[in-house]
Amino acid sequence: MRITELRKRVGRTDLYVKDLYIESGKVHGLVGPNGCGKTTLLKVIMGLIEPDAGTIDYEGLKPTDITMMSQRPYLMHTSVYDNLVYPLRIRGAAIDEKKMDELLERTGLLPQKQQYAGSLSSGERQKLSFLRAIVFHPKMILMDETLSNLDTESEKLFREMIQEQHRADGSTWLIVSHQWDEMNALFDEVHHMEKGRIVK
Numbered sequence: 001m002r003i004t005e006l007r008k009r010v011g012r013t014d015l016y017v018k019d020l021y022i023e024s025g026k027v028h029g030l031v032g033p034n035g036c037g038k039t040t041l042l043k044v045i046m047g048l049i050e051p052d053a054g055t056i057d058y059e060g061l062k063p064t065d066i067t068m069m070s071q072r073p074y075l076m077h078t079s080v081y082d083n084l085v086y087p088l089r090i091r092g093a094a095i096d097e098k099k100m101d102e103l104l105e106r107t108g109l110l111p112q113k114q115q116y117a118g119s120l121s122s123g124e125r126q127k128l129s130f131l132r133a134i135v136f137h138p139k140m141i142l143m144d145e146t147l148s149n150l151d152t153e154s155e156k157l158f159r160e161m162i163q164e165q166h167r168a169d170g171s172t173w174l175i176v177s178h179q180w181d182e183m184n185a186l187f188d189e190v191h192h193m194e195k196g197r198i199v200k
C-alpha cells in the first residue's frame with residue numbers, strides 16, 4: 001500500500017504524509033508521541049475519515065480485506081461468541097467451532113463464551129477484539145495500541161499469535177505501539193511519526 005501526499009487537518013494537528021510505503025506481507029510498526037496523528041492516519045487508511053488531499057493506493061486490497069483494532073474497542077451488544085464469529089458471518093464464511101473454542105481457550109475467554117460482551121473487563125475486551133480481528137484472516141490488520149492494557153503474560157501471548165498468523169498467511173500488519181522494547185523484535189519495519197509527519 002502506498003500513501004502519497006496525504007493531508008488531513010484535525011484540530012491543531014496537520015497530518016501530512018508525503019510518501020509512505022507499507023510493503024505487503026510485513027509487520028510494520030508505527031511509533032510516535034501522544035497526539036502526533038497515529039490514530040488519525042489509521043482511520044484514514046481504514047476509510048473511517050476522509051482525507052483533505054492525497055491518495056492511497058491499496059494495491060488491490062478491498063475494504064473487506066482490512067481490519068482495524070481500535071484503541072478503544074467497540075464490541076456489539078451480544079455474547080462473546082457472537083462477537084467473535086461476526087466477521088465470519090458477514091462474509092458468509094464457514095465457522096469452525098473447534099477452532100473458535102481453541103482461540104477462546106488460548107486467550108482465557110472460553111468460560112466467558114456465552115457472557116454478554118459488554119460485561120467483560122477492559123483487558124478481556126481487548127482480547128476479544130483481537131480475536132475478532134484475526135478470526136477471518138484479513139490481508140491487512142491495523143492495530144492501534146491494542147496491547148497496552150494487557151498483563152505481561154497476555155501481551156506475550158498476543159505477540160506470539162501475531163507472529164504465528166503472520167507466518168501462516170503472510171498478512172500485512174501496521175501496529176501502533178509504545179511498548180518499544182517488547183514489540184521491536186516483531187517489526188520488520190518501523191515508521192516514526194512526529195507532529196503529523198513521518199520522520200523516518
Ligand SMILES: Nc1ncnc2c1ncn2[C@@H]1O[C@H](COP(=O)(O)OP(=O)(O)OP(=O)(O)O)[C@@H](O)[C@H]1O
Pocket residue numbers: 010011012013032033034035036037038039040041071
Ligand atoms: N475530531 C477531532 N477534532 C479535533 N482534534 C482532533 C480530532 N481528532 C484528533 N484530533 C487531534 O489530533 C491530534 C492527533 O490525534 P491522534 O488521535 O491521531 O493522535 P495519536 O498519535 O493517535 O495519539 P495517542 O498516542 O495519544 O493515541 C491530537 O492532538 C488530537 O487531539
Ligand SMILES: [Mg+2]
Pocket residue numbers: 038039040071144
Ligand atoms: Mg492514538
